[in-house]
Amino acid sequence: MIKINFIGTCSGTEPEAGRHHCSLVFEINGIYYWFDAGENCSHAAYTSGIDVQRVRAVFISHMHIDHIGGLANLIFTINKVARVKKTEHINSHSYDIFVPDLDKLAAVKLIANAHRKGSGVGMVDHKITDGLLFEDENIRVSAIHNDHLREADTGDWHSYSYLIESEGRRIVFSGDVHYPHELDPLIADGCDLLIMETGHHKVADVCEFVKSRNIKRLIFNHHGREILSDPAAAAERAKAIFPNASIANDLDIVEL
Ligand SMILES: [Zn+2]
DSSP states (O other): EEEEEEEEEBOOSBBBBBBBBBBBEEEEEEEEEEEEEOHHHHHHHHHOOOOOOGEEEOSSSSOOOOHTTTHOOOHHHHHHHHHHHHHOOOSSEEEEESOOOOOHHHHHHHTTTOOOOOOOEEEEEEEEOOOEEOOOOSSSEEEEEEEOOTTTTTTOOEEEEEEEEEETEEEEOOOSSSSSGGGGGHHOOOOOEEEESSSOHHHHHHHHHTTTTBBBBBEEEEEEEHHHHHHHHHHHHHHHTTEEEEEEOOTTTOOO
């Protein structure tokens, strides 16, 4: 079973009551795979029962604050829990982190580790490129660049979307995209679930996009003002176009 924990479901707005910036945690066979790390993600995840000692890999879509505001704290928390509980991390030596920009990751690590005594839990840093990024006994994660950061002229990409394959399921996580059709190479012939941002897109436009592809289920996250202002009305509009659509809330759990 794949358990998807929606830790934070908000786009980069000012603070919203009851919602935090974007973060998802996939649990498969007791191992955790972290996608984006908005503001309080490690606090919310840890206090809701997610064991940070069992994080095998962290994937960041792009280095905007609503996707990495909690990354320094996540790195800190993984080290802190290992020290306090005197336990080994699941990998005994390290976990993997994938980012589009190693310079910005270095800055985050400086802050996360400023106080640290001793070595702590190791991290293996990877710069994201298009294609297969990570594969273990539970999951395959592939990435493709998108034009959220308007880099088409330069070809130097710093924003990515993900395909997550596990237990025969195909799940696409949009990250932030300029156009929904940038996800087509990941969706390919179809997917079981699209987790789609609406910080930059209208609900109806996304539903029309999904309707014309072989996508079984749509969950909105990274909500923009259209959803935040009236989630129930937005859900109704979405279902009128694509019935298997829903709107994620912080700490929702979806099992596939
Ligand atoms: Zn964003």
